[in-house]
Amino acid sequence: MHRYAGRAALAPSPPPFRCDGFTRDGVITAISGASLSLSALPPFLRALLVTDGTVTKILEAYFWEPVVVDTLEQRFESAQEPIPWIQLEAGDTCLARDARLRGTDSNRSFADAFSLIRIGLIPPGFRQRLIDREIGIGVLIRDSGLESYREVLDVGLDHTAEGASAVFRTYRIFIDSQPVILITEYFPLDLYRGGA
Template identity: 30%
Template sequence: MTVPNPLFLTQRRMPDKQMPVGLSRFQRLLLVTDGTVTEMLEQYLEEKIKVKKLYEKIEPDFQQVFAHHQPWLDQGIEPVMQREILLQGQSSLNNWVHAESTVLLNHLNQGFRTDLLGSREPIGCLWEKYQVETFKSILDFEQRAAGAELADHFRITPQDQVISRTYSVYSGGKLIMIITETFPNLFFRN
């Protein structure tokens, strides 16, 4: 049995940007986890989390892909699915996380694709259901003003700060998704 090099374990690849300071432990965990955010939220909030789909479209034109995902994608990867969702508390109906996904449909198996398009299951739950082995790599962190649309989803002011992370998801050595998850700085502080 090979013992992992402890230096390697402490030198995870992170974006060049400095991690936002002043975050709670749970906020920092949400930013760096390579597990499913849905399960973490369910444990932290003590309620079931459901998906509220805001937008979903199969996009044949690379120029229509979310602009902040384009730098990490190659042109000619079409078709892709653009998906925008909220992770919402099933009983509280609070919107906890906003997520935008660019999904490379040709890199997914048929059952996963069908459920992704037809169900309201979080992507992380589908990974488990189909036993998809994934590798995630953090690409970017951001802290900025919410703006009108996110403020409306989270019931905050447009000037309130939101925190986001963008990461790539690989399976079988192929890029399958780019995901950006965003939540208000006011959430998960305790």
């Protein structure tokens, strides 16, 4: 959860890509201060940053292979400090989940994802499927027929779990008009530039 400590205060306001998928002079930055023009990103990676659809299905269509969500770790955690993006207060418990979106034919890692889920605000059947790690969050929401809304909050530069340069996006998912899930996806730059 520490990755969100104070990040909301640093994120652009209004959130990026709320109304547009195009920002002529758009730049993404790292906490270190390094920056990169959005126009320098591969077109498909720009599309991933702005999408409000299920990333797994988009990756399958682009790379033309099945993509699975491997849950690497899942645990219940108590927030050490508030996370305003999903109205989480210090001491509140949520489900934290580390996952990887992987092509089953190539075994390539297309993205790493970290999620915080306010588990108490999710319907019981949906909650159990999440805890049981049945499928990815996006597919689970779609298959459950839950009405939801996704809002991109932040984009920037960082690193994957393996240390490779990555572009990330953080977004939240509203269910029943409440911010319930916060997800940060990390896309390795070399892969999308054709170097992996």
